[in-house]
Amino acid sequence: MGLPVLCVLLLIGDLGWSLRERSVQELFKVHLLGFSQDATLLNVLIGAMPALLSLTLGPLIGAWSDRTRTRYGRRIPFVFGTAVVTTIGMTGMIFSTSLTGLAVSWTVFEMATIVGNPLFLALINDTVPRHILGRFFGLFRIVSLATGAGFFALFFRNGLVAVFQPLLAAIAAVYMACMLLVCLKVREPPYAAPPPRSGWRLVQAGDKQWGRLFAAVAVGAIAVLPININGINACAQFGVDAGSFGRAIALTYAISILLAWPVGWLADRFHPLRVGAVTLTLYTVCMLASWQLVHGRTGFLVALIVHGVLAGCYLTGTVSLLPALLPRERFLQLAAVSASVTALLVLVSAVGLGALLDAAGRDYRLLYLVGAATAGCGVLLWRGLLKRYL
Template sequence: MAEGEAGVIAPGARRAPGALAAAGFPLLLCFLLVGDLAWSLKERAMPDLFKTQLLAVSQDALLPNILFGALPALIAMVFGPLLGTWSDRTRTRIGRRIPFLLVCTPMISASIVGLAYSDAAAGLLWRWSGAGPASRQAFLVGWMCLCWTVYELFTVLANALFTALINDTVPHRILGRFFGLFRIVSLGVGVAFFYLVFNDELPALARTVLLVIAAAYMAGFMVLCAGVREPRYPPHQPAPAPGLRGLRRGTDQVDRFHGLLFLALAIGTVCVLPVNINSYAALAQFGVDRTSYGQAVAIAYSISILMALPLGWLADRIHPLRVGYAVLGLYAVCMLGAFALVDGRLSFLLWFVVHSVLAGAFLTGTAALLPALLPKAHFSALAAFSSSVTALLTVVCTVAVGGLLDWNGGDFRVIFLASGAAAACGVTCWYVLLRAYARAGCEKPGARS
């Protein structure tokens, strides 16, 4: 077994060989899945819950693109590399990821509670300020944006740390299937939320739902932090080793490959954002009610559940690079077709489901890409740099799409054009990446890794 494959280390023990190691892995898996369940509830429910709150008090097309796209991107770009490097260098009795998760978790839950009581908190601030009645709504929007900023700050950091913890503790040979299993849990939570909760009665239930999410997230990650034991890490190395496996022609080549990898992954991640962020705001234009939208999301997630493990297996079998390339190409064709064909309620819901399924397939198929290609000793720092590249493109893309929607009077068909065009650019970049990977002397993308 390779050094650092700590996923087989039983909770409560630093190292466990042979049968004990094999017995410990299911327990580790259970603790990680508890954390994933809490994470999934937050990730699946919070964006659309907050969109429901925000659209009730603001119709600005640019604001959602800033809050859901540019803001987390800027946070990832500024704080991600710093925290990633800090975490990689940390050596404590309870590990190098868990101490940071113990700080992020209560801050995330507190910010959700703040959103649950937005009306009361904003009203209190408004009365203290002595401002006129016309400014009350501005105080409400400001408080919601403040809570969301805190939420995004610690969510971006916690998500990166959670991924790094999985990378540290799960054997790489099964990462694709492992992330596929995580996707099933995440999508199952999404199906339940959007089918059972996300309907026309949601505004009346919003506070209760937010409080449940805050409590569940806190409890789930406290259990995760208490149950998972990180492996014994080697002493920190002050400088990254040149090291994609198989790249042996010099550090410059490694750096060029990393740069191309980060750019390709960034484009693939960003291209889905125009539809992801603005689809809820588009409901009125196409005559879609909240219940139908929630059912469409539930259908898309149900399809994605069926695809998750096969995609994870396929990524382990033929490499995440090839899976990502194929899915991204199909997504580009479909979104450009959607721009031409969406003209009403049914067509919007149909192409929205297609978008959601293919976007999810890309995330599942490429979930193990960075763990497969980045050196483990500096994974968090390099992954944070990758997130910074994605963040830079996200800021440009989301602000541009928000400005475009303001300029064209809010015709939301353009979101499909933006996603399709960005994906088409991504396909070209992924093709170059595949060629570079094959030329570098690594395993061929079509070979079993």
């Protein structure tokens, strides 16, 4: 019964983790609109600034955790610490009354989540048997998507600003309770002693073999960011209110719930590389079509749902890619290097996209063109990985 109990505990942690992931950024965007509608500021705070933090903090914490040996394990002490700081950041946002205070609290929140997210995934990688990782992450996504669907269906309304403080406080409490349960009840396996330290280096001899993999993962990740970051701000251009936006996102998550387990099975059966390449190809085609066809409210909502479903399939189908290919003894450090490559591209693309939108008079149809072009580049990289690894 150990494996089912472990999975239940990790999925409870996923509940709190997903509630934070699916809701806090959207609440922050809505709250930020009360202070500024500048597209560059939004893309810096949501895209560039977190990327910069990930670039500097992620590999250091990853290498530290890989080498840590405590009575509680090598992941759980870090998971607990980042959960506490994340909750502090959310609390700061609740009581922020100025743009500066909101931005500082958001920075603290993002700093902790950027460090904490790969730690939680590394805990899963260390405790869940590798041959069922794809299906476990399918369940992981189902919990995540159901949480997001519930949030958007129940709470994302036109009067969201009025309930911002109590809603964020409730989210912070649930998140901290779930992560505390994981930290108290999950037991990590015994680890071999770390190899002798001969001077810490971010990149070691032989790591260049992973460069193409990290580049492909990064391009695939940033392909979906233009709409993820700017979707709420685009609503005004297409005559969409907050309630309609929330219902569309909830429907997206409901569809993705039905697809999560089959996509996880496909990843286990045919490999995450194949699933990622196919999904990115479909995303490229659909975003090009959206760029040509979307002009009003209905088209925008349909394109939003298509974007969300395909982005969800990509994430579900490829979340087990790095655990499948990277050596387990250095997993978190190498995964952090991969995240740093992604962060560098996000940093450049987010600032550039914000400037492009402001220069184009905030014509948000450009989001589809940028997403299609980035996904098209990703398809070429993923096809190269198929030839290399499979």
